[in-house]
Amino acid sequence: MDVNAYALFQARAESPPSATRRFFELFGGGPLPDWEGLDEATESISADAGQVIFDRGTEHPYVYVVLDGSVKLLAIDERANEHLVGLARAGELVASVGALAPQGLARYVDEDLLGGNWSAESAMGTTDIRAVAIRACRLERVDFRVVHAKMREHGGTWAVAVFNAALHYALVEEHRARQFLMLTAEDRYRHFLRRYPDLVGVLPQKDIGNYVGVTPVGISRIAARVRDEDRRRPIRTRAAQ
DSSP states (O other), X not given: OOGGGOTTTOGXXXXXXXXXXXXXXXXXXXXXXXXXXXHHTEEEEEEOTTOEEEOTTXXXXXXXXXXXXXXXXXXXXXXXXXEEEEEEETTOEEOOHHHHSBHHHHHHHHHOTTTOOOOOOOSBOOOSSEEEESSOEEEEEEXXXXXXXXXXXXOHHXXXXXXXXXXXXXXXXXXXXXXXXXXXXXXXXXHHHHHOGGGBTTBOHHHHHHHHTOOHHHHHHHHHHHHHHHHHSOOOOTTTO
């Protein structure tokens, strides 16, 4: 979610509670009723560089809005290897979708996406990723159980806000999946450079390679080739422009 798309958001300029409120109301398309109860469920937190914001395999039904700084999302395989699967900067949401889903739904997805037995348990699931601060950052954390209760109580704009946020997440994931299907590794790396120029030199190159689906050796070769091509690319003169 590009922060430039949220000129109205203005996270830095707002007091902590209003930042989350503006975010949800942006997705809801207007004011949300009975917001006061959610103010009480929202808190401001800070994280130092390298600090774990939430870990994998825990009950953590919270959604974060990044006010400043940056966060990386890591999946861990059965060999305990970490894989960089997401990045978030100011104006973006951070959450583990698995922890926001009812346990029955989470188990249905885990067992068999098309044929599992789903029981609509009300308790939330557990996190399936780890969130770590890349830089020192400030965030707002809102208890999604309270948001869930607002949806049941009021429906309307609350349901629209959460649905649109989920739809946005699905579109981002779909776009990322298309990149892996349709772009070369070098194209994915170039896209990363355009999308996250502020993280180049901050994230280790092996993490960038992991994010674009390339081995450490492969990303070193691609990065060197891209740098060489950029150096050899002729600079357009003002007259030529």
